[in-house]
Amino acid sequence: xxxxxxxxxxxxxxxxxxxxxxxxxxxxxxxxxxxxxxxxxxxxxxxxxxxxxxxxxxxxxxxxxxxxxxxxxxxxxxxxxxxxxxxxxxxxxxxxxxxxxxxxxxxxxxxxxxxxxxxxxxxxxxxxxxxxxxxxxxxxxxxxxxxxxxxxxxxxxxxxxxxxxxxxxxxxxxxxxxxxxxxxxxxxxxxxxxxxxxxxxxxxxxxxxxxxxxxxxxxxxxxxxxxxxxxxxxxxxxxxxxxxxxxxxxxxxxxxxxxxxxxxxxxxxxxxxxxx
Amino acid sequence: xxxxxxxxxxxxxxxxxxxxxxxxxxxxxxxxxxxxxxxxxxxxxxxxxxxxxxxxxxxxxxxxxxxxxxxxxxxxxxxxxxxxxxxxxxxxxxxxxxxxxxxxxxxxxxxxxxxxxxxxxxxxxxxxxxxxxxxxxxxxxxxxxxxxxxxxxxxxxxxxxxxxxxxxxxxxxxxxxxxxxxxxxxxxxxxxxxxxxxxxxxxxxxxxxxxxxxxxxxxxxxxxxxxxxxxxxxxxxxxxxxxxxxxxxxxxxxxxxxxxxxxxxxxxxxxxxxxxxxxxxxxxxxxxxxxxx
Numbered sequence: 001x002x003x004x005x006x007x008x009x010x011x012x013x014x015x016x017x018x019x020x021x022x023x024x025x026x027x028x029x030x031x032x033x034x035x036x037x038x039x040x041x042x043x044x045x046x047x048x049x050x051x052x053x054x055x056x057x058x059x060x061x062x063x064x065x066x067x068x069x070x071x072x073x074x075x076x077x078x079x080x081x082x083x084x085x086x087x088x089x090x091x092x093x094x095x096x097x098x099x100x101x102x103x104x105x106x107x108x109x110x111x112x113x114x115x116x117x118x119x120x121x122x123x124x125x126x127x128x129x130x131x132x133x134x135x136x137x138x139x140x141x142x143x144x145x146x147x148x149x150x151x152x153x154x155x156x157x158x159x160x161x162x163x164x165x166x167x168x169x170x171x172x173x174x175x176x177x178x179x180x181x182x183x184x185x186x187x188x189x190x191x192x193x194x195x196x197x198x199x200x201x202x203x204x205x206x207x208x209x210x211x212x213x214x215x216x217x218x219x220x221x222x223x224x225x226x227x228x229x230x231x232x233x234x235x236x237x238x239x240x241x242x243x244x245x246x247x248x249x250x251x252x253x254x255x256x257x258x259x260x261x262x263x264x265x266x267x268x269x270x271x272x273x274x275x276x
Numbered sequence: 277x278x279x280x281x282x283x284x285x286x287x288x289x290x291x292x293x294x295x296x297x298x299x300x301x302x303x304x305x306x307x308x309x310x311x312x313x314x315x316x317x318x319x320x321x322x323x324x325x326x327x328x329x330x331x332x333x334x335x336x337x338x339x340x341x342x343x344x345x346x347x348x349x350x351x352x353x354x355x356x357x358x359x360x361x362x363x364x365x366x367x368x369x370x371x372x373x374x375x376x377x378x379x380x381x382x383x384x385x386x387x388x389x390x391x392x393x394x395x396x397x398x399x400x401x402x403x404x405x406x407x408x409x410x411x412x413x414x415x416x417x418x419x420x421x422x423x424x425x426x427x428x429x430x431x432x433x434x435x436x437x438x439x440x441x442x443x444x445x446x447x448x449x450x451x452x453x454x455x456x457x458x459x460x461x462x463x464x465x466x467x468x469x470x471x472x473x474x475x476x477x478x479x480x481x482x483x484x485x486x487x488x489x490x491x492x493x494x495x496x497x498x499x500x501x502x503x504x505x506x507x508x509x510x511x512x513x514x515x516x517x518x519x520x521x522x523x524x525x526x527x528x529x530x531x532x533x534x535x536x537x538x539x540x541x542x543x544x545x546x547x548x549x550x551x552x553x554x555x556x557x558x559x560x561x562x563x564x565x566x567x568x569x
Contacts, residue, residue, distance in 0.1 A: 024567055028564070028567065035376055036379075039373035039377040039380070040373075040377050040380070042369065042444075043373050043374055043444045044444070045377070045445040045448055050440055050449075055439055058438070059439050062435065062438065085328065087324075088323075088324035088327035088328045089328050091324050092321065092324050092325060092328050129551055132514075132551045132555060133547065133550065134518045136430075136521055136528075137528075137531065137547070140521065140531070141543075144344060145340050145343065145344035146334060146335055147334070147340070151330060151331060154328045223428060224428050227430060228521055237431065237434070238434070253431065260426055261426070
């Protein structure tokens with residue numbers, strides 16, 4: 001490499017010591033390359049079929065019909081109702097999750113300087129399980145007991161998000177500055193009041209911004225939950241797409257994108273107000 | 277911030293803390309605000325609860341409860357037949373394969389788009405404003421990235437299932453497109469928020485943009501870029517498990533099939549495989565990121 005040597009103070013021409021070679025890096029890269037290769041073999045994408053005239057034509061027709069979205073008033077009214085339902089699903093799901101997450105975060109967090117409660121690890125396992133099952137799978141499971149409709153979707157969002165928020169909340173509570181809580185504990189206040197008047201106010205801005213961030217995520221998730229029967233825009237989408245109503249599909253996709261953008265905007269504004 | 281003395285008095289602590297601080301006439305100064313926001317929240321929430329048909333009691337209606345309990349009882353010994361387990365294992369590997377192949381494609385797409393859109397590689401902005409043409413090109417590439425990532429991958433998958441047919445190819449393409457949008461955006465942000473001085477110096481001294489990227493931006497930000505990519509791979513594993521629900525192969529498709537047959541035992545096994553897979557991806561990703569420092 002002929003990178004120009006910077007003129008350093010010290011002995012002329014003394015290059016800085018070569019960084020140590022790490023054998024892990026080539027090994028890691030080789031492993032990744034192997035994994036990628038094996039993956040392509042396993043998946044077996046038929047590239048030739050993808051770039052045929054036929055596929056291009058189908059894709060073209062698909063996109064062409066979507067360019068002219070459906071605008072009939074009756075359809076737009078239904079679309080509006082579905083969009084509101086999706087919005088409500090995301091909001092209710094996130095709120096329920098914020099409350100449940102906070103309740104679970106209490107046993108899952110430890111007071112600095114004190115031994116962890118024996119509920120900490122089991123609660124964290126529960127949160128992990130809630131978190132690692134995606135919303136869509138929760139929705140599919142809940143369809144059995146809640147039936148088709150937005151209730152299953154909302155509860156699914158709430159369950160998954162509880163796992164995510166509970167974990168984040170627990171960490172935020174553990175990392176909150178301990179001074180005020182220590183002062184209140186020293187006056188002999190019970191733990192609930194110490195939490196409500198010292199720890200919670202300290203951690204609240206962070207908890208709120210996590211909740212808003214999850215809301216942005218959940219509006220995306222709520223928009224697709226309907227595909228398995230969870231109500232809202234997704235249900236309309238899978239219905240019309242299943243019947244190859246491409247103009248309606250185009251409108252629904254545009255509405256989804258607009259709704260996601262709207263929630264992103266609202267959440268950004270709220271965050272700016274909360275954390276000036 | 278509340279003063280401790282007001283706090284101790286508010287919560288009726290007079291009964292528990294018999295010290296001089298607890299005087300009844302101290303009240304929570306924020307009480308009105310709290311009540312107001314609580315009521316406002318309930319008022320906002322009420323129509324939303326109606327819109328999502330929030331009838332939780334339906335869950336406990338006798339006929340629904342019976343179905344649920346039967347399903348749960350059914351799932352209790354999870355299915356552990358040899359050939360079923362082998363199938364679950366194969367589908368788990370396929371889920372990982374879909375995610376990995378999609379990440380490779382997403383990288384192939386995202387890296388050039390990042391190079392095109394990254395303002396840190398602009399030569400004209402070294403001296404004053406960016407050239408209008410270059411500015412327009414960068415904005416156009418950014419708009420493309422926004423479009424790519426604002427359509428959820430499940431929707432892309434629905435589209436591709438119709439174009440390339442059922443199977444993992446649709447899942448790979450769907451994840452690749454969405455993730456290309458996300459990676460392109462975040463890579464650009466990482467590069468622009470890092471140390472710009474080395475790249476600017478190289479550009480000023482007449483190096484090409486690609487050289488400035490390879491010798492200045494990339495070494496400076498390699499750790500962060502790799503760490504984010506690994507995290508995204510973990511997310512891709514989760515996504516690909518879900519895409520099976522619309523026919524894109526992998527664990528999701530098996531789960532969907534078992535659910536439709538109401539086979540609780542198989543559902544339980546697949547769910548366990550699912551949780552283990554996510555935990556494994558989580559651990560591998562954390563380990564790789566730790567190795568990077």
